[in-house]
Amino acid sequence: MGPRTNSSARSLFGLAVLVTASQIAYEAIRIVGAIVLVAMGVQSLWQARRGRAVAERQEAPAVPGLRRSYLLGLGTAVANPKAAVFAMSFLPQFVPDGADIPVTLMLLALIWVLVDTVWYLGMIWVVGRARLVFERPSVRRRLEQISGVVLIGLGLRIVTDAR
DSSP states (O other): OOHHHHHHHHHHHHHHHHHHHHHHHHHHHHHHHHHHHHHHHHHHHHHHHTHHHHHHHOOOOOOOOHHHHHHHHHHHHHTOHHHHHHHHHHGGGGSOTTSOHHHHHHHHHHHHHHHHHHHHHHHHHHHHHHHHHHTSHHHHHHHHHHHHHHHHHHHHHHHHOOO
């Protein structure tokens, strides 16, 4: 056996140690992850069980006024440079030949803002209606129960599943 064979044997030994160590680390992470999932599932089921008493004691969270919500949204939009960069790179391709470029770009931007406004108002309305359903104590309790069972099931599946 020459020096090359000895080097190959050491490489294979190092690879075996690495695979063994990674297998141990994988198993440890897998078990810890499963424990966390089961704990979260049990916690969810526990909250669903005592949900009625807790829901009666909790106060509704303070909802910001329309003006404050509008200003927060406007501030977020203005502070986001991606929208302006996107508009400057996307909208010019829709300017017809011979058209006044600044006026056409402003018109396209205005149309874009109007479409987005209508879209977001519709989404706000849908989410507001869904919120009324999901705030019902019976619905919240049922969702807690379902998510608890799913989390426990996932945790058990991870523990019993072979790599």
